Amino acid sequence: MKLASMHTVQVAATLVLALSTFSAAAxxxxxxxxxxxxVLTDEERQRYAPFALAAGTDEATKRxxxxxxxxxxxTNSTQLFSRPTFGELFKVSAxxxxxxxxxxxxxxxxxxxxxFKNRPWGTLQLSGSYAxxxxxxxxxxxxxxxxxxxxxxxxxxxxTIRERTQxxxxxxxxxxxxxxxxxxxxxxxxxxxxxxxxYCEDTxxxxxxxxxxxxxxxxxxxxxLGVAAAHNFDTGRFAKFAVNGSMEVxxxxxxxxxxxxxxxxxxxxxxxxxxxxLSGTGAVNYTTPIKLELSGAFKLKGCLTxxxxxxxxxxxFGPRIAYPVTKDTVLALNLTWKDTGAGLSDxxxxxxxxxxxxxxxxxxx
Amino acid sequence: xxxxxxxxxxxxxxxxxxxxxxxxPSSTGLVDAAAIDMFGVLDALHPLEGAVNALGAAGINAxxxxxxTVQLRLVWTHPxxxxxxxxxxxxxxxxxxxxxxxxxxxxxxxxxxxxxxxxLRFLGEGWKFKLYAWVSGQAPSHEPVEEGxxxxxxxxxxxxxxxxxxx
Numbered sequence: 001m002k003l004a005s006m007h008t009v010q011v012a013a014t015l016v017l018a019l020s021t022f023s024a025a026a027x028x029x030x031x032x033x034x035x036x037x038x039v040l041t042d043e044e045r046q047r048y049a050p051f052a053l054a055a056g057t058d059e060a061t062k063r064x065x066x067x068x069x070x071x072x073x074x075t076n077s078t079q080l081f082s083r084p085t086f087g088e089l090f091k092v093s094a095x096x097x098x099x100x101x102x103x104x105x106x107x108x109x110x111x112x113x114x115x116f117k118n119r120p121w122g123t124l125q126l127s128g129s130y131a132x133x134x135x136x137x138x139x140x141x142x143x144x145x146x147x148x149x150x151x152x153x154x155x156x157x158x159x160t161i162r163e164r165t166q167x168x169x170x171x172x173x174x175x176x177x178x179x180x181x182x183x184x185x186x187x188x189x190x191x192x193x194x195x196x197x198x199y200c201e202d203t204x205x206x207x208x209x210x211x212x213x214x215x216x217x218x219x220x221x222x223x224x225l226g227v228a229a230a231h232n233f234d235t236g237r238f239a240k241f242a243v244n245g246s247m248e249v250x251x252x253x254x255x256x257x258x259x260x261x262x263x264x265x266x267x268x269x270x271x272x273x274x275x276x277x278l279s280g281t282g283a284v285n286y287t288t289p290i291k292l293e294l295s296g297a298f299k300l301k302g303c304l305t306x307x308x309x310x311x312x313x314x315x316x317f318g319p320r321i322a323y324p325v326t327k328d329t330v331l332a333l334n335l336t337w338k339d340t341g342a343g344l345s346d347x348x349x350x351x352x353x354x355x356x357x358x359x360x361x362x363x364x365x
Numbered sequence: 366x367x368x369x370x371x372x373x374x375x376x377x378x379x380x381x382x383x384x385x386x387x388x389x390p391s392s393t394g395l396v397d398a399a400a401i402d403m404f405g406v407l408d409a410l411h412p413l414e415g416a417v418n419a420l421g422a423a424g425i426n427a428x429x430x431x432x433x434t435v436q437l438r439l440v441w442t443h444p445x446x447x448x449x450x451x452x453x454x455x456x457x458x459x460x461x462x463x464x465x466x467x468x469x470x471x472x473x474x475x476x477x478x479x480x481x482x483x484x485l486r487f488l489g490e491g492w493k494f495k496l497y498a499w500v501s502g503q504a505p506s507h508e509p510v511e512e513g514x515x516x517x518x519x520x521x522x523x524x525x526x527x528x529x530x531x532x
Binding site: 149150151153158161163165166169170180182183184185190191198201202205206209213 | 445446447449451453455456458461462463465478479480482484486488489524526527528
């Protein structure tokens with residue numbers, strides 16, 4: 001118990017640290033936008049790089065392309081949909097803890113229906129997984145939807161962004177010294193002007209658009225909804241059906257809040273009855289090149305039929321660290337404590353490895 | 366480049382442009398409903414090619430430009446993608462508008478011989494566009510003065526700057 005409370009203090013300290021960094025970040029953003037200088041520094045350009053569902057990003061940690069970070073997801077083969085993912089085309093992952101291991105493959109099927117790569121609404125992923133310990137295989141479909149798209153912004157907001165962009169481009173054109181303007185141009189002068197214009201749109205306009213869009217999106221969330229069914233090869237019977245919804249609210253400077261709810265109807269191993277499991281996860285994560293995350297999860301379990309000996313309800317929490325070994329490969333370690341009402345358990349540790357591909361790398365940064 | 370373009374649009378263009386008859390716009394500026402190409406409008410339900418052709422065909426004869434101007438009509442897909450449109454005449458800002466809904470039409474002051482540049486910034490991926498120009502005193506044309514599509518998913522490729530070849 002003494003050990004447990006020490007861990008609690010540590011976790012609380014991490015959370016306080018995270019929140020103070022968050023408020024500092026918010027102040028930083030406010031001062032940057034009030035300064036009124038449309039041309040951004042390299043660091044700002046990096047910070048406001050596109051972070052939307054449809055704009056493929058080139059780092060797995062930014063895409064959310066990792067193995068499942070949630071407690072008890074390992075061996076629970078239907079819980080595949082921990083969070084929305086961003087521009088993930090294909091992923092293979094493996095995870096293991098003291099209680100078992102699971103392997104997962106997932107791919108974007110939207111591209112098959114949409115040969116023009118026109119993704120105004122979201123992505124659709126097909127996912128399969130296998131847990132050798134429970135001999136359960138599952139198949140699931142997940143729909144990712146982002147409200148962080150320019151099409152959903154109001155005309156007024158878009159006009160303001162356009163005017164600020166024009167201002168930045170004009171400033172750049174003035175300093176680019178493109179020669180006489182407003183007087184009939186020769187073909188060479190026109191060519192030079194168009195070249196300067198393209199250069200200014202890219203170097204001065206694009207960062208302003210990206211930054212202003214991020215500010216305009218505010219705390220608009222991304223959503224994911226999935227369904228999955230599992231088959232048990234040991235018993236040869238249908239084992240489970242699950243519906244999972246999740247939401248990610250991007251905050252500022254790489255912080256985001258993730259909420260996840262899962263409802264499953266599963267067959268209880270001993271006794272052969274069926275049970276409902278309702279679980280939810282809340283997590284705050286911080287993405288630098290390394291992703292740090294703190295999550296808490298509850299699980300409520302109730303019996304539907306007699307006889308049924310379901311595991312009791314419990315609460316789990318713990319930190320997780322995900323390290324990008326390469327830009328597409330992520331190695332994650334998580335520690336979990338479990339509280340079943342009779343005090344905290346010893347720590348469970350888990351290891352996960354995932355490899356994924358994005359839609360297409362962004363050349364922007 | 367141009368070979369590829371004509372190859373991709375040839376089939377639909379023939380279908381879309383043939384049934385259209387050009388009629389003089391009425392004094393109210395409204396177009397006769399019968400003049401709108403029904404196949405073209407149905408084609409709008411198709412992604413990309415069809416929509417761009419149909420919108421261009423249906424819209425080009427809606428309004429005549431006033432004296433001393435050129436009317437620039439941009440059509441694009443996906444229609445939900447907003448576009449920041451900016452036109453320059455001889456390197457000087459002429460107009461800047463936010464385009465929504467897949468079609469946008471503006472008139473700018475223009476005298477023959479002037480150089481018109483366009484800058485389009487699509488706030489989304491997978492776009493495709495066609496630009497039509499109609500100079501006052503001339504017959505409208507179904508030939509776009511410029512067309513293009515998103516070369517890749519990379520966000521940096523969503524701005525396109527080009528010379529508008531006014532007929």
